[in-house]
Amino acid sequence: MKVLVPVKRVVDYNVKVRVKADNSGVELANVKMSMNPFDEIAVEEAVRLKEAGTATEVVVVSIGPKQAQETIRTGLAMGGDRGILVEYDAETEPLAVAKLLKAIAAEENPDLVVLGKQAIDDDCSQTGQMLAQLLGWSQGTFASKVTPGDGTVDVTREIDGGLETIQLKMPAVVTADLRLNEPRYASLPNIMKAKKKEIAMKTPADYGVDMTPRLSTERVEEPPERQAGVMVESVSDLVAALKEKGAL
Amino acid sequence: MAVLVIAENTNDELKDATLSAVTAAQAFGGDVHVLVAGSGCAPVADQAAKIAGVAKVLLADDPAYDHGLAEALSALVISLADGYDQLVTPAGTMGKNFMPRVAAALDVAQVSEAVEIVDANTFKRPIYAGNAIATVKSSDAKKVVTIRPTSFDKAPGEGGSAAVEPVAKVDAPALSSFISQELNESDRPDLSSADVIISGGRALGSAENFEIIERLADKLGAAVGASRAAVDAGFVPNDYQVGQTGKIVAPKLYIAVGISGAIQHLAGMKDSKIIVAINKDEEAPIFQVADYGLVADLFEAVPELEKQIG
Numbered sequence: 065m066k067v068l069v070p071v072k073r074v075v076d077y078n079v080k081v082r083v084k085a086d087n088s089g090v091e092l093a094n095v096k097m098s099m100n101p102f103d104e105i106a107v108e109e110a111v112r113l114k115e116a117g118t119a120t121e122v123v124v125v126s127i128g129p130k131q132a133q134e135t136i137r138t139g140l141a142m143g144g145d146r147g148i149l150v151e152y153d154a155e156t157e158p159l160a161v162a163k164l165l166k167a168i169a170a171e172e173n174p175d176l177v178v179l180g181k182q183a184i185d186d187d188c189s190q191t192g193q194m195l196a197q198l199l200g201w202s203q204g205t206f207a208s209k210v211t212p213g214d215g216t217v218d219v220t221r222e223i224d225g226g227l228e229t230i231q232l233k234m235p236a237v238v239t240a241d242l243r244l245n246e247p248r249y250a251s252l253p254n255i256m257k258a259k260k261k262e263i264a265m266k267t268p269a270d271y272g273v274d275m276t277p278r279l280s281t282e283r284v285e286e287p288p289e290r291q292a293g294v295m296v297e298s299v300s301d302l303v304a305a306l307k308e309k310g311a312l
Numbered sequence: 313m314a315v316l317v318i319a320e321n322t323n324d325e326l327k328d329a330t331l332s333a334v335t336a337a338q339a340f341g342g343d344v345h346v347l348v349a350g351s352g353c354a355p356v357a358d359q360a361a362k363i364a365g366v367a368k369v370l371l372a373d374d375p376a377y378d379h380g381l382a383e384a385l386s387a388l389v390i391s392l393a394d395g396y397d398q399l400v401t402p403a404g405t406m407g408k409n410f411m412p413r414v415a416a417a418l419d420v421a422q423v424s425e426a427v428e429i430v431d432a433n434t435f436k437r438p439i440y441a442g443n444a445i446a447t448v449k450s451s452d453a454k455k456v457v458t459i460r461p462t463s464f465d466k467a468p469g470e471g472g473s474a475a476v477e478p479v480a481k482v483d484a485p486a487l488s489s490f491i492s493q494e495l496n497e498s499d500r501p502d503l504s505s506a507d508v509i510i511s512g513g514r515a516l517g518s519a520e521n522f523e524i525i526e527r528l529a530d531k532l533g534a535a536v537g538a539s540r541a542a543v544d545a546g547f548v549p550n551d552y553q554v555g556q557t558g559k560i561v562a563p564k565l566y567i568a569v570g571i572s573g574a575i576q577h578l579a580g581m582k583d584s585k586i587i588v589a590i591n592k593d594e595e596a597p598i599f600q601v602a603d604y605g606l607v608a609d610l611f612e613a614v615p616e617l618e619k620q621i622g
């Protein structure tokens with residue numbers, strides 16, 4: 065079984081982003097970038113499938129600037145076999161990314177595509193579902209457990225009311241939620257080994273995909289600030305304050 | 313042309329988020345139709361028909377829609393899309409699951425988690441865990457939009473008298489099937505629509521200790537939430553998680569107990585009307601968004617609070 069894992073290079077989750085003074089976007093200069101945390105979970109799951117003998121090859125794909133090679137290398141250091149970078153410098157939209165991934169899937173013929181349930185920059189939560197639709201495949205989103213069977217895969221999903229388990233016919237798309245696994249840190253020897261692994265360099269034109277965005281960003285602004293609050297000394301003061309506000 | 317709202321529902325209950333989606337849909341200016349899909353869900357369609365401002369209800373009642381499987385549900389919505397300029401659904405786990413498939417099939421960029429419909433082409437939506445709000449303009453002819461329910465008032469659930477029109481099942485290849493579910497039944501109010509929420513964090517230490525939060529919640533008639541750390545540690549089920557990647561809530565009163573206030577948690581609750589934080593570390597970032605902060609050991613403060621509310 066072959067597994068394709070798309071990964072995105074995003075602002076590190078520890079960074080508190082700032083809106084640019086001209087309201088054109090957020091400040092990305094000199095900001096720490098990392099692999100989208102949900103994609104790390106996706107890579108980990110694919111590597112575990114390989115370690116369990118279920119998967120034979122794990123291919124890590126990214127669509128992004130040249131520096132996204134580092135993101136792919138992170139995935140290769142975790143245990144991915146080889147990488148594909150579709151170089152594209154501007155902001156990407158899920159629909160265009162899904163179209164590129166569809167074209168890559170047509171070449172690679174994976175049995176399973178595992179990706180993060182959302183990217184923590186645009187918070188869209190669309191790419192996996194769009195890819196599944198474009199390929200005509202089944203999908204298991206927000207996965208907290210993935211159990212491959214014979215031509216099928218059982219996926220336990222985190223839903224609003226609790227958990228749900230569904231069975232997907234393979235090939236299938238799975239999107240990873242937080243509790244699917246805890247991603248490993250790559251060891252130094254594996255980081256060194258990853259440097260020698262192959263990353264194929266591509267462009268959107270190679271796949272004939274038009275990247276023109278459908279949504280234009282007119283303005284980016286800070287969310288409304290909350291008024292500074294007060295510190296209370298005791299539980300009684302808290303109760304009194306809340307009663308005064310009519311909140312209790 | 314009309315706007316199609318895809319209801320969030322179980323087979324016997326219309327979720328409140330649908331009422332918010334109806335309000336959002338009205339901003340487009342056309343007639344609002346509501347699609348109710350499920351199995352044995354006719355009573356839900358009757359409920360939807362009573363929503364003020366709804367012109368028509370489409371009822372797709374078939375075993376194929378029993379568990380809202382994304383492949384079947386999206387095929388149904390895609391088959392109806394021709395008749396609509398805008399498709400709107402709440403950004404719960406159901407909407408997030410099927411709606412992007414609809415957008416992809418229509419070759420449209422989905423607008424995820426809109427918090428404001430500025431005009432028929434322009435939307436505001438949070439990015440970077442709500443640390444920035446983007447105004448985006450869509451150049452697509454059709455709009456596919458998921459909305460954040462807490463950002464739109466609920467349309468009145470009474471007052472309408474729309475006609476209910478059945479729609480036939482759409483054939484779609486059976487790519488997935490339902491196996492089982494573990495739903496967390498509780499007598500407490502629903503997290504996403506509760507007026508008061510008490511959330512506990514890692515500091516609670518265990519599922520047994522978490523009961524002090526639940527006891528206080530029951531006294532206040534509140535819903536119970538949690539940080540990711542508390543869910544990961546197994547103190548409470550996954551659907552309690554509040555935050556960027558859990559539930560987005562905006563109650564009248566949110567009490568955060570033993571929660572540090574990571575940006576991912578704040579993303580889910582900072583639109584609450586009044587925020588109370590109880591934390592023993594006076595430097596905890598949660599205090600920066602709290603209206604009332606109490607520096608205290610939660611194992612003393614929470615039982616005391618329960619007593620004083622009495």
Ligand SMILES: Cc1cc2nc3c(=O)[nH]c(=O)nc-3n(C[C@H](O)[C@H](O)[C@H](O)COP(=O)(O)OP(=O)(O)OC[C@H]3O[C@@H](n4cnc5c(N)ncnc54)[C@H](O)[C@@H]3O)c2cc1C
Pocket residue numbers: 077101102184242512513514515538539540541542553554555556557558559569570571572573574575576577580590591592593596608609610611
């Ligand atoms: C991709 C991603 C997505 C995430 N999504 C979410 C999300 O949706 N929701 C979410 O909540 N988190 C999310 N997180 C995790 C988030 O970054 C934090 O790790 C998490 O919120 C911390 O939980 P906590 O505040 O309970 O724990 P901690 O940060 O460990 O805080 C515990 C707090 O308890 C206080 N404390 C300890 N003992 C006591 C005591 N006896 N009395 C009073 N106070 C005490 C401490 O001072 C501390 O402030 C996400 C992280 C990532 C990377």
